[in-house]
Amino acid sequence: MAKTQTSHFLVIPFPVLGHVNPFMQFSHVVAKHGCKVTFLNTESSQKRANQAASASASASSDQTAARINFVTLPDGLDPEDERNDPLKFLFSIKTSMPPLLPKLIEEVNELDGGENKISCIVVSMNMGWALEVGQKMGIKGALLFPGSATTLACTDSMHRLIDEGIIDPQNGLPTKKQEIKLCPDMPSMDSSRLPWCTLPKPFFDHLLQEMQTLRLGSWWLCNTTHQLEPWAFSLSPKLLPIGPFIDQTTASFWQEDTDCLQWLDHHPPKSVIYISFGSLAVMDPTQFTELALGLDLLQKPFLWVVRPNNKGLVYPQEFKGCKGKIVGWAPQKKVLAHPTIACFISHCGWNSTMEGVYSGVPFLCWPFFTDQFQDKAYVCDVWKVGMGFEKDENGIITRGEIKKKVEELLADEGIRERSLKLKEMTLNNVDEGGQSSNNLNMFINWAKE
Structure with a gap:
């Protein structure tokens, strides 16, 4: 036969x-x-x-x-x-x-x-x-x-x-x-x-x-x-x-910290801010400091991915980070699907953008290069499921701007509703x-x- x-x-x-x-x-x-x-x-x-x-x-x-x-x-x-x-x-x-x-x-x-x-x-x-x-x-x-x-x-x-x-x-x-x-x-x-x-x-x-x-x-x-x-x-x-x-x-070039999923289990629904900038983006040390101190200012639980190859980045002395968990790499799909995630601070790489979209998670967009700026435009201006950050005169997103935009995003029920509708449509x-x-x-x- x-x-x-x-x-x-x-x-x-x-x-x-x-x-x-x-x-x-x-x-x-x-x-x-x-x-x-x-x-x-x-x-x-x-x-x-x-x-x-x-x-x-x-x-x-x-x-x-x-x-x-x-x-x-x-x-x-x-x-x-x-x-x-x-x-x-x-x-x-x-x-x-x-x-x-x-x-x-x-x-x-x-x-x-x-x-x-x-x-x-x-x-x-x-x-x-x-x-x-x-x-x-x-x-x-x-x-x-x-x-x-x-x-x-x-x-x-x-x-x-x-x-x-x-x-x-x-x-x-x-x-x-x-x-x-x-x-x-x-x-x-x-x-x-x-x-x-x-x-x-x-x-x-x-x-x-x-x-x-x-x-x-x-x-x-x-x-x-x-x-x-x-x-x-x-x-x-x-x-x-x-x-x-x-x-x-998924494939990974770094060991995933799966313990973060159990850590998420101990938080209320839609309470944790997830921060990840993908596998290639490199952050300026001054900007890294502002992000760390911005997370402190928020006084909200956060899960922050800081890659093992991010050399030269030093946490500021005044950074407490007591409400957060920092990992070298995370099982991102499972993290975004977790009910405790409130929003995703993302570089807007397309893989991450799609993972956030079909998980129904609102975005705070932080693009670095190439297609990430166009992806941000879709998130913020076309689909309207996220917001962007404004840089100061030195090109830095300040700790105050981070706190302000996170709080604005979490208070915007329209963005949350559109995110869930977009999730349903894509699935x-x-x-x-x-x-x-x-x-x-x-x-x-x-x-x-």
């Missing part, structure tokens, strides 16, 4: 946590649909993930996890090299990994007696080279974008913005400060807040080339819903919303028969045709 064909995805995230995490969640979602997944990490990224999982004792052994096989390739850097130079890291990967991928694909395809070969390669931004490899080997390809559909549509419009004189091709910066719209119904964007404007010029050049390469992907998958950012989907037929990813399985999309669920089923079926 002929064996039923199933989709076999080779997923290749760029090895930073903000990309690896949605790819891990995507992998678990499609594995639950009976698909096979080969997850390609760099050797250094896999090592960090294994160490964190081992320390957290969080490795999964269910049938879904059994459908996911992990493989690695070297990133081209020496073991002792620091991987915090993003350009060096990026270009090392682009040089080292493409020649090695065809052999790896052949080895994976030979497993199980050559049954169930890779049917589709799914890549993140910066890994478009793998679509070129796949095309030469006759394998379908797709992009899974780790940011919003709006950010992807904006980045895809780079050449258009250059042609219209909005962006200077010599440096990637706006020719003048102005409000722009990519389509008539879309919210306005500040030209100085375009996703690449805070990045070095070589990265702008890379993005111009990368977007051309990513056109090899038949679909551009997005961890979002159509209702959250409908204007973006009018800009490209490739964009396909399949989110939100609500699977509790309906991933229920059976929801638009995102239908899109995902269509994509899986396309991949195995």
Whole structure:
């Protein structure tokens, strides 16, 4: 009897946590649909993930996890090299990994007696080279974008913005400060807040080339819903919303402090302020001091994530922190779903934004770079489920501003109600028969045709 064909995805995230995490969640979602997944990490990224999982004792052994096989390739850097130079890291990967991928694909395809070969390669931004490899080997390809559909549509419009004189091709910066719209119904964007404007010029050049390469992907998958950012989907037929990813399985490069969940259990509903700025944002020491003292001023319980690699940050002597708990890394999805969380002070990375949205938690937005400013605009101006902070003349968010905005947010019942409505809408999309669920089923079926 002929064996039923199933989709076999080779997923290749760029090895930073903000990309690896949605790819891990995507992998678990499609594995639950009976698909096979080969997850390609760099050797250094896999090592960090294994160490964190081992320390957290969080490795999964269910049938879904059994459908996911992990493989690695070297990133081209020496073991002792620091991987915090993003350009060096990026270009090392682009040089080292493409020649090695065809052999790896052949080895994976030979497993199980050559049954169930890779049917589709799914890549993140910066890994478009793998679509070129796949095309030469006759394998379908797709992009899974780790940011919003709006950010992807904006980045895809780079050449258009250059042609219209909005962006200077010599440096990637706006020719003048102005409000722009990519389509008539879309919210306005500040030209100085375009996703690449805070990045070095070589990265702008890379993005111009990368977007051309990513056109090899038949679909551009997005961890979002159509209702959250409908204007973006009018800009490209490739964009396909399949989110939100609500699977509790996540990847981590640091040990998660699960004790914080028991700590939350001892607090009343909607009483705890959760603060986390993701895996990459770096805070100025002066700003760190103001945040610490602002939390003291509030006299409210707080859970604050301060990453282990945040070197050089010193808690001020007068900081008491007696009502709070500080952890190196937290199981964020479980934290945001906890009934004691009152609000989320966030950098507005898209993964965190989506996790807050489908948990129904109001936001206080503190963006640092790239797409985070656009995500903040959606949270505050479009969905109206959060507020932003105002900086003083020195560019600092003061302790007084922190106290003021937290108190304003917690007193705003309208924001709380809209947050819960947005939660219901996003979760309906991933229920059976929801638009995102239908899109995902269509994509899986396309991949195995």
